[in-house]
Amino acid sequence: KAGVTQTPRYLIKTRGQQVTLSCSPISGHRSVSWYQQTPGQGLQFLFEYFSETQRNKGNFPGRFSGRQFSNSRSEMNVSTLELGDSALYLCASLGLAGSGIEQFFGPGTRLTVL
Amino acid sequence: KQEVTQIPAALSVPEGENLVLNCSFTDSAIYNLQWFRQDPGKGLTSLLLIQSSQREQTSGRLNASLDKSSGRSTLYIAASQPGDSATYLCAVAPLDSNYQLIWGAGTKLIIKP
Numbered sequence: 464k465a466g467v468t469q470t471p472r473y474l475i476k477t478r479g480q481q482v483t484l485s486c487s488p489i490s491g492h493r494s495v496s497w498y499q500q501t502p503g504q505g506l507q508f509l510f511e512y513f514s515e516t517q518r519n520k521g522n523f524p525g526r527f528s529g530r531q532f533s534n535s536r537s538e539m540n541v542s543t544l545e546l547g548d549s550a551l552y553l554c555a556s557l558g559l560a561g562s563g564i565e566q567f568f569g570p571g572t573r574l575t576v577l
Numbered sequence: 578k579q580e581v582t583q584i585p586a587a588l589s590v591p592e593g594e595n596l597v598l599n600c601s602f603t604d605s606a607i608y609n610l611q612w613f614r615q616d617p618g619k620g621l622t623s624l625l626l627i628q629s630s631q632r633e634q635t636s637g638r639l640n641a642s643l644d645k646s647s648g649r650s651t652l653y654i655a656a657s658q659p660g661d662s663a664t665y666l667c668a669v670a671p672l673d674s675n676y677q678l679i680w681g682a683g684t685k686l687i688i689k690p
Contacts, residue, residue: 494675494676496677498678505680505681505682505683506666506668506678506680507680508677508678508679511675511677513675518675519674519675519677551620553620553621557676560626562626562628562631562634563608563609563626563628564608564609564676565609565611565623565626566611566670566676566678567623568613568620568621568623569620570619570620571619571620571621573618
């Protein structure tokens with residue numbers, strides 16, 4: 464089974480631009496979560512989508528948005544980019560593992576805002 | 578509100594030593610606890626997942642324990658090697674979270690040859 468894939472892996476943008484990141488979960492997984500990792504704040508939960516609906520949301524401004532398609536692929540959009548949005552963005556899909564339910568992480572998209 | 582703390586923030590030990598990394602959490606109402614490894618500039622590698630009903634999990638030289646009542650988990654690394662150098666993160670999935678993870682800040686481990 465293929466793992467979680469994220470595209471692109473690296474991205475450089477300038478302040479004020481917008482960006483869209485993509486995540487394809489493991490086949491059969493219907494939940495996709497997004498996390499942001501920065502040196503200052505560590506790993507923080509952005510939001511989760513399940514069956515095309517946002518089910519959970521973290522404490523991020525409205526510039527951060529997402530959506531999920533019928534094939535469970537998810538996109539995350541950040542508008543009006545700020546320098547502080549430079550981070551590693553990780554997505555994870557939720558599914559059954561050997562001993563229970565587990566989040567499986569993709570390799571991440573590293574976003575640099577100049 | 579669930580909070581996860583990892584101590585120490587950094588650790589440097591000679592190769593070959595056995596070592597313990599600590600993780601504590603404030604609310605015992607969790608689905609599971611997971612340990613990850615992260616190499617510089619890279620993504621996350623899942624090491625061990627402990628369900629709330631379990632006390633420990635083992636994989637090779639790694640052993641993770643969970644004491645839910647005291648809100649503690651330890652990651653034991655036996656016979657450390659330079660290749661173990663990385664940041665180790667623990668995360669818990671609170672019961673009211675749909676398995677969303679709350680993260681510790683990590684322990685940066687350096688194994689000196």
